[in-house]
Amino acid sequence: MSPVPPRPRPIEAAMVLAAGRGTRMRPLTERMPKALVRVAGHTLVDRALDRVAAAGIARAVVNIHHFAPMLAAHLAGRAGPPAIALSDETEALLETGGGVRRALPLLGPAPFLVLNADAVFAGPDPLGPLLAAWDPARMDALMLLVPRSATRGYTRPGDFLLSAEGAVPERRGARETAPLVYSGAQVLAPGALDGTPEGAFSLNPVWDRLIDAGRLAAVTYPGLWADVGTPAGIAEAEAALAEAEAGGPPV
DSSP states (O other), X not given: OOOOOOOOOOOOEEEEEOOOOOGGGTTGGGSSOGGGOEETXXXXXXXXXXXXXXXXXXXXXXXXXXXXXHHHHHHHTOOSSSEEEEEEOSSSOOHHHHHHHHHHHHHOSSOEEEEETTEEEESSOSHHHHHHHOOTTTOSEEEEEEEGGGEESOOSOOOEEEOTTSSOEEEOTTSSOOSEEEEEEEEEOGGGGTTOOSSOOOSHHHHHHHHHHTOXXXXXXXXXXXXXXXXXXXXXXXXXXXXXXXXXXXX
């Protein structure tokens, strides 16, 4: 009888990306970090951390840069899980890849969740299916994608297509549009960042390397998703939340 492969360990840590300057969110971000902008009465960072807690993840790392003391004070006053550690980027903003790389000692050696603070999901739980689909034997990153038709406040041409098998992402490339958008949520193995430089860099080159190696996978989100990148995006996100609460279809 063939040995039964070990089940993947549960994801125990999360990184919430909250350090950006939020230039598209001005004038609000002239007096606060974007992570403290409120959508339907709750700050973006609290929405993200509440998602982490609901997924049963006990620890979270939040990176800080723009209005760092204000965001740190807010997080210090937060009650309940997850336990929060801060990754300080006040000296220099490190972008997505550099921010995650800086936080690796706080996140630990096991795979972890990465979640953008400005991603608002409306409808079913987005993280449970993502975590359930994680398989470190087959992938080093697993991203959550959302159909462009189910986005709100999103104006760009889309990011990915999926293979015929339905799980392997392909870049938009020279196509005018792509049907799927990266939602800002993914599971990432620390080894995916092996060989990356210190300092600021995007996660995009990491994804490209994983695509070439056949180690990037994806699942799709069946609800609504809002890009809260501008003041207008706040209203779009609140409308999406109201639509989902009313049982509207994610079309």
